[in-house]
Amino acid sequence: MATDFSSGMSDNDPNPVNASAAGSPGPGIYDDAAGTAQQSSSKLREELANLKSDLDALMAHASTLTDRELGEARDRIMAKFSSMRQSAKGMAAEAGKQINHGVDLTSEYVKERPLQSVAIATGVGLVLGAVLRRH
Secondary structure, eight states: OOOOOOOOOOOOOOOOOOOOTTSSOOTTHHHHHHHHHHHHHHHHHHHHHHHHHHHHHHHHHGGGSOHHHHHHHHHHHHHHHHHHHHHHHHHHHHHHHHHHHHHHHHHHHHHHOHHHHHHHHHHHHHHHHHHHHHO
């Protein structure tokens, strides 16, 4: 009895976040990044759900499959797992790029507006101090 355990998974398509030529963020750059991250996360969750259903189906039919069919099913599932792993690595790399971009933008802002940066840091410190004192 041959059972198809494929779920139609495809490779993850990276969608880099674009910045303007001047190096400053364009309008909605953080919204674009959040949307891209949500799409990638949703796709990874869907792939994980498909892998789980494939594993459940394999476990339900494992006793009726031949060694060859079990080996083929294992190979397909391992290929899907590998694809998911690559997708997760791609998401992590993209998140690292976005974090580095945010750090660079923050550094530029602090260099261009040092007094404003000190005022903002002082305000954040006062708010955090007040919140922590209440607890």
